Amino acid sequence: MKKVTERLKQHAEHGKRWVIALPMIWLLLFFALPFLIVIKIAFAESALAIPPYTELVTMAGDALDLHLYFGNFSFIAEDSLYLNAYLNSIKMAAISTALCLLIGYPMAYHIARAKPERQSILLLLILLPSWTSFLIRIYAWIGILKSNGVLNNSLLWLGLIDEPLAILNTNLAVYIGIVYAYLPFMVLPLYANLVKHDYSLIEASQDLGARRFTSFWQITFPLSRNGMIAGSMLVFIPVVGEYVIPELLGGSSSIVIGKVLWQEFFNNRDWPLASSLALIMLVLLMIPIHLFRKFQDKEWEDAK
Amino acid sequence: MIEPSLARDSVDNHFLQIQSIVKTYDDVVAVNDVSLDIAKGDIFALLGASGSGKSTLLRMLAGFEIPNSGKIVLDGEDIVPLPPYRRPINMMFQSYALFPHMTVEQNIAYGLKQDRMPKAMISDKVMEMLRLVHMEKYAKRKPDQLSGGQRQRVALARSLAKSPKLLLLDEPMGALDKKLRSRMQLEVVDIIERVGVTCVMVTHDQEEAMTMANRIAIMEEGRIVQAGSPRDIYEAPNSLEAAEFIGSMNLFHGVIAVDAEDHAIIESDEVNAKLYVSYGVTTAIEDKQVVFAVRPEKTKISRQQPQAAHNWCRGKVHDIAYLGGHSVYHIRLDNGKILYSFMVNSDRFADLPTWEEDIYVYWSDDSGLVLRP
Numbered sequence: 001m002k003k004v005t006e007r008l009k010q011h012a013e014h015g016k017r018w019v020i021a022l023p024m025i026w027l028l029l030f031f032a033l034p035f036l037i038v039i040k041i042a043f044a045e046s047a048l049a050i051p052p053y054t055e056l057v058t059m060a061g062d063a064l065d066l067h068l069y070f071g072n073f074s075f076i077a078e079d080s081l082y083l084n085a086y087l088n089s090i091k092m093a094a095i096s097t098a099l100c101l102l103i104g105y106p107m108a109y110h111i112a113r114a115k116p117e118r119q120s121i122l123l124l125l126i127l128l129p130s131w132t133s134f135l136i137r138i139y140a141w142i143g144i145l146k147s148n149g150v151l152n153n154s155l156l157w158l159g160l161i162d163e164p165l166a167i168l169n170t171n172l173a174v175y176i177g178i179v180y181a182y183l184p185f186m187v188l189p190l191y192a193n194l195v196k197h198d199y200s201l202i203e204a205s206q207d208l209g210a211r212r213f214t215s216f217w218q219i220t221f222p223l224s225r226n227g228m229i230a231g232s233m234l235v236f237i238p239v240v241g242e243y244v245i246p247e248l249l250g251g252s253s254s255i256v257i258g259k260v261l262w263q264e265f266f267n268n269r270d271w272p273l274a275s276s277l278a279l280i281m282l283v284l285l286m287i288p289i290h291l292f293r294k295f296q297d298k299e300w301e302d303a304k
Numbered sequence: 305m306i307e308p309s310l311a312r313d314s315v316d317n318h319f320l321q322i323q324s325i326v327k328t329y330d331d332v333v334a335v336n337d338v339s340l341d342i343a344k345g346d347i348f349a350l351l352g353a354s355g356s357g358k359s360t361l362l363r364m365l366a367g368f369e370i371p372n373s374g375k376i377v378l379d380g381e382d383i384v385p386l387p388p389y390r391r392p393i394n395m396m397f398q399s400y401a402l403f404p405h406m407t408v409e410q411n412i413a414y415g416l417k418q419d420r421m422p423k424a425m426i427s428d429k430v431m432e433m434l435r436l437v438h439m440e441k442y443a444k445r446k447p448d449q450l451s452g453g454q455r456q457r458v459a460l461a462r463s464l465a466k467s468p469k470l471l472l473l474d475e476p477m478g479a480l481d482k483k484l485r486s487r488m489q490l491e492v493v494d495i496i497e498r499v500g501v502t503c504v505m506v507t508h509d510q511e512e513a514m515t516m517a518n519r520i521a522i523m524e525e526g527r528i529v530q531a532g533s534p535r536d537i538y539e540a541p542n543s544l545e546a547a548e549f550i551g552s553m554n555l556f557h558g559v560i561a562v563d564a565e566d567h568a569i570i571e572s573d574e575v576n577a578k579l580y581v582s583y584g585v586t587t588a589i590e591d592k593q594v595v596f597a598v599r600p601e602k603t604k605i606s607r608q609q610p611q612a613a614h615n616w617c618r619g620k621v622h623d624i625a626y627l628g629g630h631s632v633y634h635i636r637l638d639n640g641k642i643l644y645s646f647m648v649n650s651d652r653f654a655d656l657p658t659w660e661e662d663i664y665v666y667w668s669d670d671s672g673l674v675l676r677p
């Protein structure tokens with residue numbers, strides 16, 4: 001009997017390792033390996049070949065030849081098109097994040113304060129749209145925003161406007177699309193933070209003479225900082241590299257890094273330049289992630 | 305135990321008046337027509353089990369719940385219409401509800417800041433409060449860097465900083481371990497008395513209520529069962545509920561046999577002798593059924609049969625709980641009923657009755673009480 005339990009314990013240990021190993025293998029195969037390939041291509045030269053870039057390591061006679069090409073990076077630095085694209089993307093991500101925060105905070109606050117049985121319904125409503133394909137939902141926005149679309153037709157019918165508003169293919173359309181698509185990523189972490197708040201803190205604040213808004217501003221708002229940061233990261237980071245929404249809803253004038261990347265890769269078939277662009281974007285995005293982690297570590301230190 | 309002060313200003317006897325307060329949630333009556341008068345400087349404890357309505361009553365004083373009917377008059381002003389932030393009342397929460405993102409100092413200053421007090425005055429007041437609770441050294445700490453007892457001191461300082469007319473304590477020792485509890489009980493009372501603030505506290509712990517308060521109200525099912533000094537409630541409970549809620553009680557069901565002006569005699573099947581109480585019990589003919597009650601520490605144990613005609617019974621020692629300072633004897637009477645008797649262990653090696661020994665339990669004529677079933 002004792003032997004059996006011993007064996008079972010051993011199996012449990014193995015089981016634990018397997019449970020961790022599976023996602024690790026997954027990440028290794030589908031994240032780390034492709035990422036290494038991207039790095040490799042970023043340091044290659046574009047070439048008319050299949051695949052369309054030079055090899056990094058070649059055998060020249062008896063010598064192993066490592067050929068690192070930095071031309072892609074200097075090219076990116078010289079052409080202002082790329083710098084503008086990066087700045088545009090960051091600006092777009094920053095404004096979208098601010099808008100999501102502004103719209104998402106009241107939503108998350110309201111859900112967190114609703115009765116428990118209503119909370120799950122409200123959360124479901126937040127998540128429900130994502131049961132439809134992302135692409136279909138963005139196409140639907142074209143139908144809504146175009147000059148003879150649902151929005152313009154309703155406004156014309158109501159007599160609020162005399163001629164259709166040009167929304168589609170403008171930055172406004174891009175922001176509408178991004179805020180719509182990324183709002184759940186702001187609302188969910190904020191909700192997770194706000195729902196844990198101890199309501200007696202608000203009561204204590206009121207007891208000490210603070211009105212409702214003061215209590216919110218002095219207690220709830222600062223205590224939800226981590227939720228706001230988490231939500232902002234979840235919106236900001238993917239929006240910097242967003243391609244689909246600017247492509248479908250934005251005009252040709254809105255140059256963002258995602259679109260430039262696509263053009264370099266598919267239109268110009270310049271894989272090394274596209275990889276370099278992707279690599280720089282990744283490094284840029286690591287700055288806010290790093291700052292966030294440092295900030296969190298400091299929080300932990302303070303808590304001790 | 306704190307004795308009630310005898311000379312009290314009669315005007316201040318009605319400092320806080322709770323008048324016929326009713327609070328219902330849907331169909332459940334949480335507080336059922338409660339009226340209480342609390343004097344200035346009192347430390348008043350609402351004692352009851354969970355669900356007795358004591359917390360609801362406290363929350364109505366703070367302004368977090370609105371009564372369905374009734375008045376709460378504090379220092380001559382009806383405070384029911386006032387929102388919590390307008391009431392001259394501060395509360396120490398059970399979980400302390402310290403703001404985790406603020407330092408000790410900022411926590412204490414919070415209420416003063418809401419009053420737009422000048423900065424210099426705030427820092428003076430905060431220092432004064434920190435000194436009062438002996439927390440000067442911890443002014444810059446955050447709440448999660450403090451121990452339970454320290455957090456409680458900060459919470460107390462925060463609720464006293466605005467010099468409220470009324471201080472509310474919600475289960476003040478609920479979050480502390482037992483050893484710390486008895487020390488903090490005395491410390492908190494000491495601070496409250498030094499400040500001189502009137503205080504209403506809620507607790508389910510009778511020892512806590514008796515240690516800290518000079519007046520206690522026992523609540524059950526939304527009503528006040530009895531209110532009075534700890535001694536009144538312990539020695540002269542007015543009902544079975546009150547008697548059983550505080551301390552332990554031996555109860556005998558019986559019928560009044562003799563009802564004289566200065567004494568009464570009760571016959572009970574549960575005891576060998578008749579039961580005698582040294583005060584008159586006014587009874588109507590139809591309610592001769594009564595309960596005779598005697599506290600375990602008022603009974604004595606003997607191997608010899610008592611000579612008295614009243615107030616004793618015979619039994620076997622069923623169990624002995626040795627608690628060091630005293631022992632609790634569980635005595636099984638002839639009819640199987642268990643009686644409790646406390647015995648002070650004043651001698652180190654005394655020849656005491658032991659398990660299954662035949663013994664007699666007796667008590668003096670003025671120890672018993674008559675209660676209505």
